[in-house]
Amino acid sequence: MNLFRLAGDMTHLVSVVVLLLKIHTIKSCAGVSLKTQELYALVFAARYLDLFVHFVSLYNTVMKLVFLASSFTIVWYMRRHKIVRRTYDKEHDTFRHHFIVLPCLVLGLLLNEKFTFREVMWAFSIYLEAVAILPQLVLLQRTRNIDNLTAQYVFFLGAYRVLYIFNWIYRYFTEPHFVHWISWIAGIVQTLLYGDFFYYYILSWKNNVKLELPA
């Protein structure tokens, strides 16, 4: 475990905690894309299939449980909670996310480290995570006044992947044979997708103005 990876995991944790607290405390999910949340729940479900069969460390197991629980709780809140569900911006969250799932599944079948069920699911989850933020970014472009917590959620979610890229660079130079093309390429694509969001987020933060994403 290196500092970049730990910082990345903590940043990822902060992003889901920020979102969960926002939804739980103000009972609102305005500006949050349910599709992105569903995609993330699917990412964790597909990636952590080895949760009970392959023990890496206590930290690893605990974090997997936290990410699984938080992502499914958020989806539950947005679908089932009588107050929160009414604040869901249904008419703007229209990204057809099943168009994302199928290509990622096909890619997982074609490009994986080993053609076993778990490995195909793992590769699928890596590709899916790379594009899972798209519905949320599209929704932000359509949302007039983006509330800070949602913007912070997206920012931390992007920041964690940037830190992971540093982690991969570090591990590449410190561990022999540490080569994971699938994670690396998908991780870089994922980070690039946040590119313009980061630009406008930092710009709004610097000029101390409300975050606006050009449509």
Add this chain to the structure above:
Amino acid sequence: KSETVEHDEL
């Protein structure tokens, strides 16, 4: 190559 690939990252 071991049966399962070692994924030690989240």
